[in-house]
Amino acid sequence: MLILFLGITFSCKQTSDTKVMYLGHTLPQSHPVHKGIVEFQKALEKKSNGSLIVKIFPDAQLGSEREVLELLQIGSVAATKVSAATLSNFVPEYNVFGMPYLFRDKQHQFEVLEGEIGKSILEKGSEFWLRGLCYYDAGSRSFYTSDKAIRTPDDLKGLKIRVMNNQMAINMVNSMGGSATPLSYGELYTAIQQGVVDGAENNPPSFVSSNHYEISxxxxxxxxxxxxxxxxxxxxxxxxxxxxxxxxxxxxxxESAQAQKVFWNESVEASMKTAKAAGVEIIIPEKNLFAEKSKPVLDKFLKEFPELAPMVNQIKNKD
Known part of the structure; x- marks a missing residue:
């Protein structure tokens, strides 16, 4: 019944002068990625002189990332925003972006994403009825814990770390000595609070917007x-x-992708200030120690997907 309702209500609704694009995602309206989507909405309405209208449904109003992707595939919803990790379940090439320490820095990352490699991966999703338009900055994921500080990979031993239900993330945490624990994001606050897991890994805006900084x-x-x-x-x-x-x-x-980068940087700065003010200890470790421990993840990935080895090498060797 829900799918039937959505199909009638949302599918490429139009009048003689306008077409409406229904866009659902799971993030709150305060999130910098949502702000980027609003810029997309504004730019498209302006370019089309109001003939293309975007109606945004944030806060998982239309379901989880996976559920909204399925609605796109059947044509009930027009657009969405999801993590590249979620898309890797449809398009194997997206797995490459989850590889530990793939990018040297932010500049290297976006030269790849906005270049030939990134664009080719966006287009590959069309085989699964999911055409990529652009990438949004979602920052870098780092570890946070409730009771024990992680200063070296050895400190992960014996710790249950929540990860996304993604094999790359699971392999990465396990390779570093932790115990990867896939868990719904909505259950994570309580899980940390009750000691079901010892910590998790995410970017600064998510660490703060989820209120995980209160208990980690x-x-x-x-x-x-x-x-x-x-x-x-x-x-x-x-x-x-x-x-x-x-x-x-x-x-x-x-255009929205460029605007979103600014929103992201502002959000990271504000989030770190909030975390520090709440008494969170910010630890800057030797990243090469973690990178060294994660090398088996790359080896395992290339054994499973040998056809992607040229792409990985091209990314790593990009000037």
Missing amino acids: KYYTLDQHSTLPDVLLIGTKYWDKLSDQEKNWVQEAAD
Whole structure:
């Protein structure tokens, strides 16, 4: 019944003069990625002189990331934002971005994402009715714990660390000596509070917006993975657009990606101030120790996906 309702209500709704794009995602409206999506909304309406309208449904109003992706595939919803980790379940190439210490720095990351490699991966999603439009900055993921500080990989031994239900993330934590524990994000606050897990890993804005900083007093900026978010449009919607409308959508997405980087940097700065003010100890470790421990993850990945080895080498060797 829900799918039938959504299909009737959301699918490429239009009048003689306008087309409405329904976009659902799971983030709160205060999140810098949501602010980037709002910029996409504004830019597209302006470029199209109001003939293409985006209606945004944040806060998981339309379901989880996986559920909204399925709604895109059947054409009930037009667009969404999801983590590259979630997309790796559909498009194996997205797994590459979850590799520990793949990027040297932020500049290297976005040269790859906004270059030939990144664009080719966005297009590959079309095979699964999920066309990528652009990448949003989702920062770097780092460890945080409630009772024990992590200063070296050895400190992870015996600790249960919550991870996304993603094999790359599981392998990474286990390779460093921790015990990877997949768990729903919505259950994580209580799980840390009750000692079900000892900690988790995420970027600074998520660490603070989830209020995990209230119960996790150690934040180790090892920055082990740098997974972007991806703005997607369902091909069932995309294919109904004219060439001019497709150009407007892509241009608006590209402009929103640049604006979102600014929102992200501002949010990271504000989040770190909030965490420090709450008494969280910020630890800057020797990242090379963590990188060395995570090397088996790369070896395992390339054994499973040997066809992606040239892409990994191209990324690592990019000037």
